Amino acid sequence: MYEVLSNDILAPNLHRLVVRAPRIAPARKPGQFVIIRLDKGEERIPLTIGDADPATGTITLFIQAIGASTRRIVDVPAGGFILDVAGPMGKPTHLDNWQRVACIGGGVGTAVLFPLVKALAATESRITTIIGGRSSQYVILADELKALSEQLLITTENGSLGRKGFVTAALTDLINEPTTKPDAVFAIGPVPMMRAIAELTRPHGIETIVSLNPIMIDGTGMCGGCRVVVDGESKFACVDGPEFDGHKVDFAGLSDRLTTYRDHESHAAAECRLTREVTNA
């Protein structure tokens, strides 16, 4: 049993949970994730370790409630418990001696980006962080990321905060200006966003690292369900990743595999709404 010490709402359907996990907190490195199972009979859900405090033995999770399982997880109040938390899984982020790095987060990807920016901030690299969201209320962790970066750029689709448009536009400007052109880009967010960024940086030969989120079960390399094609080869994202060279990832294949259980999930979501309505009635 893993105690939830706090649960606050950062944006609509986006929660920050601090969880007691004394073994994982000292072992984890930026880029790694946990797999949690809320209770008996529940799904195993992969979540990036957003932050960790080895001294208090706690880890921070940023969770976007998008389906039935994640919705039940964000409903756990402070003082409640998660039955299983396993990790840290995956390879830690590979950090290099870059001069200029652009870190780009979209939606909940911004939360996944946070530990990475924190790790980069401890190196010599000069960091520009770009975060995007649908509207101002979906922009998360702006203050925290601003404190860690040399520059923070915000984009929203409706222009309610920062620049109107997509993160790619902000990145294009950085690349076109020789004094701000990054030598590495980290992009974490929805698959179409990561794909667009990889296409944007490819002609410039800028190293681009993406963090993939295929469907997982065990997270230990046992089932092969999380396989993605990278450079023409099948890789298991849970042990070979989740970070890969964005110029080599088969994004189309990844998006397609992510739809495998769409019918099942929408059915589950409908059922979930139904039971809510019934219990509320």
Next chain:
Amino acid sequence: MPELTMKDRLAIERTHMPELEATARSKSFDEVNRGLSLADAVQEAQRCIQCKTRPCVDGCPVGVSIPEFIDALAREDLPEAARILRGDNALPAVCGRVCPQESQCEAECVRGVKGEAVAIGYLERFVADWAMANTEKLAVAKQSVSTGKQVAVVGCGPAGLTAAGELARQGYGVTIFEALHDTGGVLRYGIPEFRLPKSIIDLEVNRLLDLGVRIECNVIIGKTLTLAQLRSQFDAVFIANGAGLPVMLNLPGENLKGVYSANEYLTRVNLMEAGRNPAAPTPIIQGRSVAVIGGGNTAMDCVRTARRLGARKAMIIYRRSEAEMPARLEEIRHAKEEGVEFVMLTAPLEIIGNDDGWVVALRCEKMELGQPDESGRRKPVAIPDSQYHLEVDVVVNAVGTRSNPLLTTTAPDLELNRWGNIVSNETGATNLGGVYAGGDIVRGGATVILAMGDGKRGATAIHGYLKQQQALSGKGR
């Protein structure tokens, strides 16, 4: 009861295992084999002629005292039969169900020379199940005094469970670290409920907990803790993390939706209850026409699972002929009775998908058996111009597994062979002091009983090692 003569014994015919009816069971995950009645079990026990040379015992990898426990059963002394059996075998209710008896103990039984072998597996299962249901009639096993020494076991499969039980009985403090959220290893996530009910594993695990064994799930050695950390925190380590890495087919179309490794397919259904518990949130594609590639136990488990998930057509696709299939005979028979189709001498070439990325067909090629290869099995060779399409919507790859490198890549000084398996000697000792290993991580994919044998041997070796350490440190003082 009058003493039976040899003639009487020889006249008894082998008993049959009562089974669920095939059509009904192909829709249910209930256990197929129902177990013998007391009367049938005693009668079957009377078929044993108590050979002085005990050939059956030689056929058992852990040397269960077969004639002795069967004799106690024939005398209806069930507590005694249970005592003997449990003394030799830590998980008899599991082995009685899943051991390939026909190629082990029963293969050596003299009654099999002219007629049918004694049903040793059925009897083992009977006694073990009786013992589980009648704990109050059994003497409590006496536990050794605590040695004060601590042993870590990596992996909660049959090898780890057996080693833990043996060590706990000898007075060691034992902690099992398991990567998944539940116990049992392949017994739980691989072997389906209809062959080995999960409740059996729970009961066996509870017996270990009663002995004081601690089980810590969600701890991945190599990630949460390293082998080096275990070595510094424990007096000895037994590694039994199995061989759970799926071998890919490397066929075009392998990443289409509807293609599973056996591990993923079985884990979803067994561990996560997909498709067998309507309330389970973990999904699975319930195909209408399912092709399972492979011919071993794992393939049979997948294809029988597919039937139970509702597949109208569930097929085994195997390159050689039925005679070469490594699966147990009982499993092949059960699968056939349940309506599974055996597509033999057929090799898959490509998995074909539709525009939405879903599997729609398997392109295959017919094979014939040529000359025997190095393994002595006749090598399949392709028949020219024999390609055809099988319409399928789910493909399960059950061609095999290899050792998972999670632990071993983070323990660089541990010696491995070229397949990535840990190298250990006949006692289970690795090249690192105080570190022992056994089960599938040493053997590659093998059997439950061989894994258990390794667990037992490893425990004995660890006991010897720690006694020696104690003696050394005693001298030093």
